[in-house]
Amino acid sequence: MTRPDRAGAAPPVALCDATVVVTLSPPEVIRADLVIADGRVRSLGAGERGPVTRDCSGTLIVPGNVCAHHHLYSALSRGMPYALLPPTDFTEILQRIWWRLDRALDEESVRASAVRGGLDALLAGTTTIIDHHASPNFIDGSLDVIAGALGELGVRSVLCYEVSDRDGPVRAAAGIEENRRFLREFRDLARGMVGAHASFTLSDETLEGCAEVASDAGVGVHIHVAEGAVDERDSLRRAGRRVARRLAEAGVLNERALLAHCVHVDDDEARLIEETGATVVCNPRSNMNNGVGHSPFNRRPGKVALGTDGIGGDMVAEAQAGFFRARESDLATPPDWPLARLAEGARVAGERFGEPLLGTLRPGAPADLCVLSYDPPTPISAENLAGHWVFGLAPGRVRDVYVAGELVVEDGRSTRVDEAAVAADEVHVAGRLWSRLEATPVHTYDPRREK
Numbered sequence: 188m189t190r191p192d193r194a195g196a197a198p199p200v201a202l203c204d205a206t207v208v209v210t211l212s213p214p215e216v217i218r219a220d221l222v223i224a225d226g227r228v229r230s231l232g233a234g235e236r237g238p239v240t241r242d243c244s245g246t247l248i249v250p251g252n253v254c255a256h257h258h259l260y261s262a263l264s265r266g267m268p269y270a271l272l273p274p275t276d277f278t279e280i281l282q283r284i285w286w287r288l289d290r291a292l293d294e295e296s297v298r299a300s301a302v303r304g305g306l307d308a309l310l311a312g313t314t315t316i317i318d319h320h321a322s323p324n325f326i327d328g329s330l331d332v333i334a335g336a337l338g339e340l341g342v343r344s345v346l347c348y349e350v351s352d353r354d355g356p357v358r359a360a361a362g363i364e365e366n367r368r369f370l371r372e373f374r375d376l377a378r379g380m381v382g383a384h385a386s387f388t389l390s391d392e393t394l395e396g397c398a399e400v401a402s403d404a405g406v407g408v409h410i411h412v413a414e415g416a417v418d419e420r421d422s423l424r425r426a427g428r429r430v431a432r433r434l435a436e437a438g439v440l441n442e443r444a445l446l447a448h449c450v451h452v453d454d455d456e457a458r459l460i461e462e463t464g465a466t467v468v469c470n471p472r473s474n475m476n477n478g479v480g481h482s483p484f485n486r487r488p489g490k491v492a493l494g495t496d497g498i499g500g501d502m503v504a505e506a507q508a509g510f511f512r513a514r515e516s517d518l519a520t521p522p523d524w525p526l527a528r529l530a531e532g533a534r535v536a537g538e539r540f541g542e543p544l545l546g547t548l549r550p551g552a553p554a555d556l557c558v559l560s561y562d563p564p565t566p567i568s569a570e571n572l573a574g575h576w577v578f579g580l581a582p583g584r585v586r587d588v589y590v591a592g593e594l595v596v597e598d599g600r601s602t603r604v605d606e607a608a609v610a611a612d613e614v615h616v617a618g619r620l621w622s623r624l625e626a627t628p629v630h631t632y633d634p635r636r637e638k
């Protein structure tokens with residue numbers, strides 16, 4: 188869906204008397220009036236008022252957050268029924284929960300999930316979602332449905348379809364084609380990557396197909412890597428080499444690749460990933476919830492971003508939980524741990540949009556920003572921003588959100604959609620989705636079996 192460029196026609200807006208986080212990493216914090224014009228930050232300074240002014244005293248204006256690994260399709264799963272034996276390992280979590288939910292999704296529920304997930308993210312100050320989508324019984328056109336839903340909300344996104352062989356060769360081919368098709372079309376606020384599930388559900392041929400589509404389009408492959416130990420065991424059995432080596436030989440690892448998790452990679456794989464320039468996305472809450480372990484990339488600097496892996500869209504919550512998890516293992520974890528990772532997520536999104544200033548509020552940057560009701564009792568500066576971020580910020584502080592210069596959340600409410608109507612609709616959609624889910628059997632694909 189292509190939205191009209193309303194922001195371009197809007198008069199300049201001055202956000203006045205705020206504390207502005209110009210950059211997250213390295214932190215830069217100033218007191219300023221921030222002027223938005225033509226969808227971008229026009230200026231930062233004192234007294235630069237436009238025809239429209241908004242009082243932002245007592246607020247902290249921050250760059251909009253980027254969730255670098257999300258699964259919007261899970262947005263209607265909260266509280267869903269579960270009548271099976273509890274899963275005992277990561278494979279069973281997939282077989283009994285997520286690979287049943289994704290097969291129950293249809294067009295209606297894909298759309299409603301994207302609306303709910305996108306809305307939750309925006310209301311938490313997340314302005315870009317890098318999503319990884321799976322709906323094996325509704326593949327063709329699924330990315331358009333998601334892009335349309337997110338476009339209506341006014342949230343920026345980088346989308347892909349999760350290619351996998353677990354549901355057979357026809358669906359694997361359809362998944363590759365969905366990525367290829369989506370990458371050909373231009374949208375205002377959405378871009379594409381090539382999605383791939385994980386080494387342990389992908390044949391060499393399918394992996395190479397994904398790499399080829401990505402190479403042709405000049406984008407990266409977005410893939411789960413060694414989330415569970417089963418991925419490494421499968422790769423050793425299947426290919427005689429560990430996951431990162433296998434992906435490198437298939438042409439997946441390069442500077443545009445986005446690798447979610449990397450929990451079970453060994454030192455050799457970690458070095459290989461860094462040498463290829465790929466970006467790793469850590470998802471600490473998801474890893475804790477699935478009991479899969481702790482990514483060594485939590486302790487490595489460089490191209491490491493943060494995602495929720497579908498546990499909502501609140502990157503302040505994710506950053507705080509991840510920081511505390513990292514500190515639990517290593518007291519040397521510096522306070523700026525979350526800021527550096529959030530900036531990396533913004534870099535990835537900025538590269539897909541051709542916007543190197545995305546994730547900053549420097550003049551010329553896309554005006555993707557969040558106005559937080561945050562008036563701390565202690566001074567705030569570049570030197571102590573990390574401490575405020577980890578120990579001061581909290582859910583519910585988001586007042587206003589701008590994406591590409593447009594006010595899409597005002598006083599904590601969407602300006603684009605009727606939230607009550609959305610909620611009234613999704614409860615019915617969720618009921619139908621849950622009924623199909625209950626009728627969907629446990630997935631029989633089992634990478635633990637000897638091949």
Ligand SMILES: [Zn+2]
Pocket residue numbers: 256257258319411447496
């Ligand atoms: Zn994931």
